[in-house]
Amino acid sequence: MKFYIFLTIYFFTYLNIFAQKDTVQLEVVTVSATLLRNEIKNTARNISIIDRKTLESAPVKTLDGILQYALNVDVRSRSAFGVQADISIRGGHYDQTLILLDGVKVNDPQTGHHALNLPVPFSMIEKIEVLQGGASRVFGPSAFSGVINIITKKPAKSEGEIQLGAGQFHTWQSALYGTWVKDKWNVGAGLDLVKSEGFQAATDYKKHSLNVNAERSWTKGTIQLLYGQMSNDFGASNFYHPKFFNQYEEVSSHLANLAWKQRYSDKWQSTFLANYRLHYDMFDFDNYRNTDKINLLNVHRSDVWDIEWKFNYKNHTAFGLEWRKEGILSNRIGDPLDQPRKEAKDWSDLTYTHQKSRDNLSLFFERKFVWQNFNLNVGTLGSYNSKFGFSLFPGLDLGYALDNTSRIYYTVNRSLRFPTFTELYLKNNTVTGDPNLLPEKAWTQELGFKKQSHGSLSQVSLFYTHTEDAIDKVKRPGITVPLMENMDYLNRWGIELAQKWNFSKNPIRLKQFSLNYAWIHADKKEEGYQSFYTLNYLKHKATLGTLFEPLPSWNLSLWYTFKDRAGQYSWDDASAPIDYASFGLLDFRTSYKIQKFEIRLDLNNLLNKEYFEYGFVKQPPRTITGTIVYGF
Incomplete structure (x- = not known):
């Protein structure tokens, strides 16, 4: 540990020697994960950007892989290559983070x-915005602990790219991306396929994703149509229970979206979104699909309809409304059906015997005020849910510009999350849901500082979250199956530090350097029970990333991530709880460009660490993969 501390101090000292004269100015980055658009340096929230340069140079090929490096984002992967991963922010859990595409x-x-x-190939992603903290006043009930906004590429010319890759454990990957631009039309399409036999028994997978979008523009607006589809069949060895190694799952989803953006005048503009998402899930706990116990499979279908219309006046006033309908058909979740329905996908011998649905209507308003060096955003969102009634999410963001490059800010926001259908109704040998669960509610306060100048972006934030009726999955002594419960008050606070430099010339040919650190503390401990959600979080997370360019066409990328997790896990009732062990991972990529070709070599978990994101789910050892990219 002393060596790593020394190395960090050395790096900072060395970098600061030439940072002022050899950095390149960072591009102006506009944040879209807000109602009122603004440059990232002027936002009174902690928002970090993963740009295209980082996406293309980091030793990752999946969304969960790149989010491993993001500030205070906890990615708990159960398998390799994005097969399944849970995303949480600021010590929340995977149901508390809103994902936008x-x-x-x-x-x-x-x-x-x-x-x-998500029905989008990794090669189609332009950038990712990560908003820390509750944002229900902007995005509604799902944005409880943070928001991740994935933004796809907007083609400027006709071009294409082909990727072919292979690696250990008989892993094969291929991807195709292309764009067509003519007159006022632009069309983008991407497809990727990946399969592997897995690093151990029942960790094999086969997945694909497809995305097509077409946009037509005119003088005062655009219309965009999007369709995406994905499927993923994978071995889920002891994913949800430590002693069942034949677990297996198949998932697929479809997404269709219509986006209409209209500029009525220099002052008024609006965005209209109408979309439908269909998702299928089949889970096999113990190889039942290959026996006469096929009726023990879990089959679910969820349908989501969403219509949203937002208006913006002079970029200082925003308002709008949203209607969202969520429904599920299942053989396990919801209320019994009067007449069973045939399972509509691949397991035609099964029937849906339960269903549930709920509607949500939201109205929102936001206003920005500017007085000399001060800026204030105030707003609220009112939401009526057919099951949980009316809720109000007020909040404000206050910023003060110290100079042209530095800003301090304070924000306070109310957030709320409705229980998922699984938390409410699922009852099996891994969890017992509770249909009387209350929505969890929280107030989050944040005090921060950010500075952007000379190719450098620095951010510091302190946050405090007070949660009521926190939803947790709890294992108590003498109870075999964990229960879903509302917990009493939970207070969580922490600190976040982020630093990024872009360089032009320096003796070690360093092009980019970033360092993130987050510390979190909760005022509750696991005493007499095991918490799967609220008390199972990263106490410490540190990430260091570098990008070198030894030669004009040769890049070297090195990322180190350290995780120290709170919480415990146990194998069964007879076993004593075990504390999570801290670990550090080192990932490496080298790439070389030859005309239209690029050759990449990735080494993940370079030090071959044995580690666990979930207590009993072993993660892949050192993995080597190679990829050839051809652009045309």
Whole structure:
């Protein structure tokens, strides 16, 4: 540990020697994960950006892989290559983070385990915005602890790209991306396929994603049509229970979206979104599909309809409304059906015997005020849910510009999250839901500082979150199956530090350097029970990323991530709880460009650490993959 501390101090000292004269100015970054658009340096929130340069140079090929490096984002992967991963922010859990795809809410009402079942190839992503803290006043009930907004590429010319890759454990990957631009039309399409036999028994997978979008523009607006589809079949060895190694799952989703953006005048503009998401899930706990116990499979179908219309006046006033309908058909979740329905996908011998649905209507308003060096955003969102009634989410963001490059800010926001259908109704040998669960509610306060100048972006924030009726999955002594419960008051506070430099010339050919650190503390401990959600979080997370360019066409990228997790896990009732062990991971990529070709070599978990994100789910060892990219 002393060596790493020394290395960090050395790096900071060395970098600061030439940072002022050899940095390059960071591009102006506009944040879209807000109602009123603003440059990131002027926002009174902690928002971090993963740009295209980082996406293309980091030693990752999936969304969960790149989010491993993001500030105070906890990615708990259960397998490799984005097969399944749970995303949480600021010590929350995977049901508390809202995922947006080009502004479209893609969270699944069944469970947050499906949040990253996104119908978009990784090669189509332009950038990712990560907003820390509750944002219900802008995005509604799902934005409880943070928001991740995935923004796809907007083609400027006709071009294409082909990727072919292979690696250990008989892993094969291919991807195709292309754009067509003519007159006022632009069309983009992407497809990727990946399969592997897995690093151990029942960790094999086969997945694909497809995305097509077409946009037509005119003088005062655009219309965009999007369709995406993904499927993923994978071995889920002891994913949800430590002693069942034949677990297996199949998921697929479809997303269709219409986006209409209209500028009525220099002062008025609006954005209209209408989308539909369909998701299928089949879970096999113990190889039942290959026996006469096929009726023990879990089959679910969720349908989500969403219509949203937002108006913006002179970029200082925003208002709008949203209607969202969430429904599920299942053989396990919801209320019994009068007449069973045939399962509509691949397991035609099964029937849906339960269903549930709920509607949500939201009205929102936001106003920005500017007085000399001060800026103030105030707003609220009112939401009526057919099951949980009316809720109000007020909040404000206050910023003060110290000079042209520095700003301090304070923000306070109310957030709320409705229980998922799984938390309410699922009853099996891994969890017992509670249909009387209350929505969890929180107030979050944040005090921060940010500075952007000379190719450098610095951010510091202190936050405090007070949660009421926190929803937790709890294992108590003498009870075999964990229960879903509302917990008493939970207070959580922490600190976040982020630093990023872009460089032009320096002796070690360093092009980019970033460092993130987050510390979190909760005022409750696991005493007499095991918490799966609220008390199972990253106490410490540190990430260091570097990008070198030894030669004009040769890049070296090195990322180190350290995680120290609170909470415990146990194998069964007879076993004593075990504390999570801290660990550090080192990932490396080298790439070389030759005309239209690029050759990449990735080494993930370079030090071959044995580690666990979930207590009993072993993660892959050192993994080597190679990729050839051809652009045309």
